[in-house]
Structure formats: structure tokens, C-alpha cells
Amino acid sequence: xxxxxxxxxxxxxxxxxxxxxxxxxxxxxxxxxxxxxxxxxxxxxxxxxxxxxxxxxxxxxxxxxxxxxxxxxxxxxxxxxxxxxxxxxxxxxxxxxxxxxxxxxxxxxxxxxxxxxxxxxxxxxxxxxxxxxxxxxxxxxxxxxxxxxxxxxxxxxxxxxxxxxxxxxxxxxxxxxxxxxxxxxxxxxxxxxxxxxxxxxxxxxxxxxxxxxxxxxxxxxxxxxxxxxx
Amino acid sequence: xxxxxxxxxxxxxxxxxxxxxxxxxxxxxxxxxxxxxxxxxxxxxxxxxxxxxxxxxxxxxxxxxxxxxxxxxxxxxxxxxxxxxxxxxxxxxxxxxxxxxxxxxxxxxxxxxxxxxxxxxxxxxxxxxxxxxxxxxxxxxxxxxxxxxxxxxxxxxxxxxxxxxxxxxxxxxxxxxxxxxxxxxxxxxxxxxxxxxxxxxxxxxxxxxxxxxxxxxxxxxxxxxxxxxxxxxxxxxxxxxxxxxxxxxxxxxxxxxxxxxxxxxxxxxxxxxxxxxxxxxxxxxxxxxxxxxxxxxxxxxxxxxxxxxxxx
Numbered sequence: 001x002x003x004x005x006x007x008x009x010x011x012x013x014x015x016x017x018x019x020x021x022x023x024x025x026x027x028x029x030x031x032x033x034x035x036x037x038x039x040x041x042x043x044x045x046x047x048x049x050x051x052x053x054x055x056x057x058x059x060x061x062x063x064x065x066x067x068x069x070x071x072x073x074x075x076x077x078x079x080x081x082x083x084x085x086x087x088x089x090x091x092x093x094x095x096x097x098x099x100x101x102x103x104x105x106x107x108x109x110x111x112x113x114x115x116x117x118x119x120x121x122x123x124x125x126x127x128x129x130x131x132x133x134x135x136x137x138x139x140x141x142x143x144x145x146x147x148x149x150x151x152x153x154x155x156x157x158x159x160x161x162x163x164x165x166x167x168x169x170x171x172x173x174x175x176x177x178x179x180x181x182x183x184x185x186x187x188x189x190x191x192x193x194x195x196x197x198x199x200x201x202x203x204x205x206x207x208x209x210x211x212x213x214x215x216x217x218x219x220x221x222x223x224x225x226x227x228x229x230x
Numbered sequence: 231x232x233x234x235x236x237x238x239x240x241x242x243x244x245x246x247x248x249x250x251x252x253x254x255x256x257x258x259x260x261x262x263x264x265x266x267x268x269x270x271x272x273x274x275x276x277x278x279x280x281x282x283x284x285x286x287x288x289x290x291x292x293x294x295x296x297x298x299x300x301x302x303x304x305x306x307x308x309x310x311x312x313x314x315x316x317x318x319x320x321x322x323x324x325x326x327x328x329x330x331x332x333x334x335x336x337x338x339x340x341x342x343x344x345x346x347x348x349x350x351x352x353x354x355x356x357x358x359x360x361x362x363x364x365x366x367x368x369x370x371x372x373x374x375x376x377x378x379x380x381x382x383x384x385x386x387x388x389x390x391x392x393x394x395x396x397x398x399x400x401x402x403x404x405x406x407x408x409x410x411x412x413x414x415x416x417x418x419x420x421x422x423x424x425x426x427x428x429x430x431x432x433x434x435x436x437x438x439x440x441x442x443x444x445x446x447x448x449x450x451x452x453x454x455x456x457x458x459x460x461x462x463x464x465x466x467x468x469x470x471x472x473x474x475x476x477x478x479x480x481x482x483x484x485x486x487x488x489x490x491x492x493x494x495x496x497x498x499x500x501x502x503x504x505x506x507x508x509x510x511x512x513x514x515x516x517x518x519x520x521x522x523x524x525x526x527x528x529x530x531x532x533x534x535x536x537x538x539x540x541x542x
Contacts, residue, residue: 127376127378129374129376129378130378130380130381132280132372132374132378133372133374133378133379133380133448134380134391134392135280135364135367136278136280136367136370136371136372136452137367137368137371137391137392137451137452137455138364138365138366138367138368138392138396138455139364139391139392139395139396140364143395147391147395148380148382151382152381152382155382
């Protein structure tokens, strides 16, 4: 393999198809990841609170969902949702981006299952004395949670949540199975045109790496700022 | 003012409190001493329901904090079907009540119709006397062994949090604006910090303070709610020896100001000097109590004698 030719090919591909990679691929990957992490965190937080609530049936249901999600492959879940959701909600078939939506739902629920465990352990890691002090002052459960426990839990959670974000960015690549326009789909498209597999893989890999590198740097800044506050 | 009646507390199979009753009077300083594992802290924590008693009732200012304990109310026992059956069987009323209490007979199942009067009476008693625990706790400050200052808040915010939150909740009744509530809480917080000479620490986070400073701030944080009674759970046990003095001095000051205080402590000197009454607990019961002079200089029970010989 001639490295010189390879480098030239890479430059050519970037010059010709940068729009496919950056505009279409990166934007889709980022939007999907953001949706997955944002709603995953919100739903994950609800799962975590539900799991810590005294209502037993709620605990069981959430535990079942979380364990099923964590115990099966992401790819299998993607297939499941892409086939299951349209059969349950027929109107989905009329929408152009039905696959995209199904994939997003699958990613959100997958992310929620993982973040719920992260959040639960983060909340449980906050010293019980903090809750007791707050309750002993006459503050209610909700105020105690929102003013005292959650702000401290977030500090515990943030590093793990950052890792989850990075994992999700990479997991969105599985969605290319359904050709929904993420970065890995861009790779499949461009490779399909010029058959330069190695070069396309290197470009795609580099973009994923840069995305996650920037992301992890942003998270480090966040963490440092949180630490500086206490 | 604060009374606990026949409190039992079980943690699983472990029986920590075995029927303690106590009445704390207004302005009184009560010290609770005893070996570790004797249930001192659990009893204190039952007083503001940080631990829920398994049986028994807690009353604060004539208001009930726990569910009704039927065995503590003769009229409830008399409304029960068990009692009626016993009396119908020819038993004296007094004997029946006694028997039911001793043999724990109210647990007997009865049909809904049979239990109607009993249930209605329980509900009525509860409704008349019950107060929401979050309201009751505003009158009961608590100080912990591990200080438990809020790590995510500055010292000033620590002190202001509860007055502001609760001020906002009752804004409709008081008609105050948010600014007024915050300003009042802030000036109160600064006044309290000044009192303990720590106003320079208002804007730092708790992690930068010494143990003694943390505990004094924990005390004024509780005082910011203007409590009627202060509960101290071994306030000096986690402190370095040279910092114990400053915390005890503040507590003495409070006692001199007439604050009602219940103090679980290993500081016998403090108990002897400041307390009006000393309770000695062992094995989940109050074994002996009296004035400091009586308890320390003339102990009656062998267990107290044994305990004092070890700690004094």
C-alpha cells in the first residue's frame, strides 16, 4: 500500500465529499447524540427517582426495563424499535423520517437505562447527613432533593455522564444499519461511490475522534468549574 | 413541651429502644448519658422523627407527630371489639384494659363493621392532634455529630436556606415579597455569624473550615429558624480536643439564654455544669435520672455506678 497515494486520495475525498461527512453526517450524529443524552438523562433521572421511591411495583417495572436494556445488544434494540414502533403506531409509516425517529427512541431509552444507574448511584453517594440536616430544619422531601441532594449528586455524576455522552456518540454509528444519515452512513455512501474503503474509514474515524476529543475537553472544563465551587 | 410516650424502636430484630417515656419542660437543659449502643442517639432522633418509632407517640407543644398508638389511649382501647367482648364476658373494665395492654390484644382481627367505632375514634384523635412533621421540625433545631453543613452552599447560604425556603412557602399568609424574605434571612444570618465571631467566613464553603467552626455554624443554622427546642446529638464527639471548648461555650451561652435543650453527650463535665436534669440510658431504657448532683455524686443503680467509674 502506497501511503503517498492514500494521503492524496484522502485529500481528494475530503475536497469532494466534505459536505456529506460534515454537514450531513456530523450534524445528524450530533443531533441524535444530543437527543439521546438529553432525553436519556431526563428519563434516566425519572427512572432513578422511581427506583428509589417506596412504590414497589414501580421499582420492579423500572428494574425490568433497565436490566433488559443493559442485558441486550444496542443493535438488537435498534432493530426491535425500528420494527416494533411502526407496527404499534401505524401513523409512523406515513412519516418520511420514521426510521430516524425509531432510532432516536431506541437511543434515548438505551441511554436512559444507563444514566438511571449513574444518577441513582450519584444520589446515593451523597452523605445521608445532608438529607437529615435539611429535613431537620423543616424542609420537605422535594426541596431537600432539589436544593441539597441533586446539586451535590450532579458533581458525582458528571464524569460518568460525560463518558455516557461519548459512548452514545459512538453508538449512534450503529444507526447506520438503517441508513439514517449519521456519520457512519456518510462513510457507507462515500465508500459506495469510490470503493476507497481504507481512506473513507480513516476520515470517518478521524472525525469521530475529533468530536469526542472536543467533547471530553469541554467536560473537563465543566468538571473543573464544578469543583472550584466547593 | 416535648414529650415521648412509650417509644419502642426496632431495627429489624435489634431492639434499640424498649419503651422510653420522657417529658422535656420549657427552658430545661436535659443531658442524656450512657454507654454507646444504649439508644441515646436513637431516642433523640425519634424526638424529631428522623427515626420513626416502631411504637409509641411523640408530642411537641401539644401536637402529635406520630400516628396514634392505641395502647396509650384508654378510650381507644375501650372502643375496641376485644374490650367489649371481655366486658361482656364479665370482666371488670379496668382489668380488661390492663390485660389488653399487657398481652398486646388490639392486633386481633375484627370485621370492618365491628371496628367502625374504634377506627372512627382513632381517626378523630389523629385529626385533632396531628401536625405535619415539616411544620413541627421548624420548632426543633438539631445539631449532628458530623456537623452536616450543606457542602454545596456557602456558610451564609447554609444559614439562610431554611428561613428563605420556608418564608417563600408561607408567603401567602405573611404577604412578604421575596426580597423582604431574603433580606430578613440575610440580616439574621449575619447577626448570628457575628455572635459567634465568624462573619468573615460568610461567603466561604464549609470544606475550608475547622471542625469547631463547622459545628458552631451548624448550631446557628438551627437557631436561624428560631426553634423552641434544640436537640444535640453528640455535638463534640467528632471534634479535635482543642475545639471542644468553643462549641461547649456556645452551648452554655444558649442554655443561659433559656433555650430548651436536649443534649446527648459524652462530656460529663458539661452535663454536670449545665444540665438541669441528667438521664442515664442503658440497653434501650432510661435506667436512672435526676439532677446532676444526684446522678453523678449519688448514683443508685449498679449499671450507672459501673458506667461512671469508667468515664469519670
